[in-house]
Amino acid sequence: MHSSSFFFFLFFFFFPIISQSRLTLDFYKQSCPQFHQIIQDTVTSKQISSPTTAAATIRLFLHDCLLPNGCDASLLLSSTPFSTAERDNDINLSLPGDAFDLVVRIKTALELACPNTVSCSDILAASTRNLLVMLGGxxxxxxxxRRDGTVSTSASVTNHLPKPAMAMSQIIDIFTQRGFTVEEFVALTGAHTVGLTHCSEIFNNKSNNNIHNDNGYNPRFAEALEKACGNYKNDPTLSVFNDIMTPGKFDNMYFQNLPKGLGVLKSDHGLYSDNRTKPFVDRFGKDENEFFRVFAKSMQKLSFLGVKTGRRGEIRRRCDQIN
Structure with missing residues (x-):
C-alpha cells in the first residue's frame, strides 16, 4: 500500500474516533475534581431511598440518546408556551420522575462545587453507568x-423510539438507523431485566382477554398479570415488574424468561418469536458474561450518538431550561 493511500486508510478508519476524541475520561480533572465523587454520593443516596431510580435513569438515557439530536439532555428540557418539548410527547409521559429528580440533585450539588462547568448530558451519562453497576450490571x-442541546420538540420524537405495540421490523429499524446491529439492539433491550411497565402498556386499552390469545404468554402468567392489573383503567399508575424473577438485579434473567412465556410486553415476545432476534435471546440467556460484554459495548456506543462539543452546545445552568 502506498504511503498516501495508507494515510487515507488511517484517516477514514480513525475518523469516528477522532471526532469523539474531544470527549475524554478525565475531562473534569482540573475544572471539577469532585465530579465523580458528587455523582457517586448522590446516585447512592437516591437509589437507596428510591430503588426504582436506576431503571428509570437507564430508560431516560436511552430515550434521550436515541432521538435524532443524540445525547444532549434535550429530553430534560421543559415545554414553553411556544413549544412542546420531547418530554411531553406521549411516549415520554411514562418516564418516572425519579430519574429527572436525580439529575436535578446532582446538577445542584455540582453547581455549588464548580459553577457553569458540568453539562446535564454528562451528568446523565455518568449517573446511568454508576446506577447500572450498583444493580450488578x-x-x-x-x-x-458533552455539551447540552438547546432544541427540544415533541414532533422530533415520533417514530424514533420503540413502542411495545410496534412490529419487530419497525423496532429493529429504529436501532439500525442509529447504527446498531441486531445483536446490539437485543442486548440493549436486556435493560428490561430491571424496572416496571405500566399495565396500560401491556393491555393497550383493549379487552383484558387479549393476552390469553397471544401464544407468547405463559397461561398462568397471563392470569397473574390480569389480576395484578385488574384495576388499571381506574388507576393508570398500576405497574408490574419487567422481570418477575430478579426484579432488582441487573442480570440475564430477562432473556431466560422469554422462552418460558414470562415476557411482560408484546415486544418482549416478539424478540423470541422473530428469527432475526431469537438467536441472540438464546445466547444471552445462556451466557450472562456475553450479554454484559455486548450490553456495555452498546451502551458506550449509545453514549456517543450525536454528541455536541465546543460551541455546538452549552452548559445549562438548569437542566430543564436553556440559558
Whole structure:
C-alpha cells in the first residue's frame, strides 16, 4: 500500500474516533475534581431511598440518546408556551420522575462545587453507568465533555423510539438507523431485566382477554398479570415488574424468561418469536458474561450518538431550561 493511500486508510478508519476524541475520561480533572465523587454520593443516596431510580435513569438515557439530536439532555428540557418539548410527547409521559429528580440533585450539588462547568448530558451519562453497576450490571468507561442541546420538540420524537405495540421490523429499524446491529439492539433491550411497565402498556386499552390469545404468554402468567392489573383503567399508575424473577438485579434473567412465556410486553415476545432476534435471546440467556460484554459495548456506543462539543452546545445552568 502506498504511503498516501495508507494515510487515507488511517484517516477514514480513525475518523469516528477522532471526532469523539474531544470527549475524554478525565475531562473534569482540573475544572471539577469532585465530579465523580458528587455523582457517586448522590446516585447512592437516591437509589437507596428510591430503588426504582436506576431503571428509570437507564430508560431516560436511552430515550434521550436515541432521538435524532443524540445525547444532549434535550429530553430534560421543559415545554414553553411556544413549544412542546420531547418530554411531553406521549411516549415520554411514562418516564418516572425519579430519574429527572436525580439529575436535578446532582446538577445542584455540582453547581455549588464548580459553577457553569458540568453539562446535564454528562451528568446523565455518568449517573446511568454508576446506577447500572450498583444493580450488578457491567462497568464501562464513560467519556465526558458533552455539551447540552438547546432544541427540544415533541414532533422530533415520533417514530424514533420503540413502542411495545410496534412490529419487530419497525423496532429493529429504529436501532439500525442509529447504527446498531441486531445483536446490539437485543442486548440493549436486556435493560428490561430491571424496572416496571405500566399495565396500560401491556393491555393497550383493549379487552383484558387479549393476552390469553397471544401464544407468547405463559397461561398462568397471563392470569397473574390480569389480576395484578385488574384495576388499571381506574388507576393508570398500576405497574408490574419487567422481570418477575430478579426484579432488582441487573442480570440475564430477562432473556431466560422469554422462552418460558414470562415476557411482560408484546415486544418482549416478539424478540423470541422473530428469527432475526431469537438467536441472540438464546445466547444471552445462556451466557450472562456475553450479554454484559455486548450490553456495555452498546451502551458506550449509545453514549456517543450525536454528541455536541465546543460551541455546538452549552452548559445549562438548569437542566430543564436553556440559558
Amino acid at each position: 457491567p462497568n464501562f468507561p464513560v467519556f465526558l465533555g
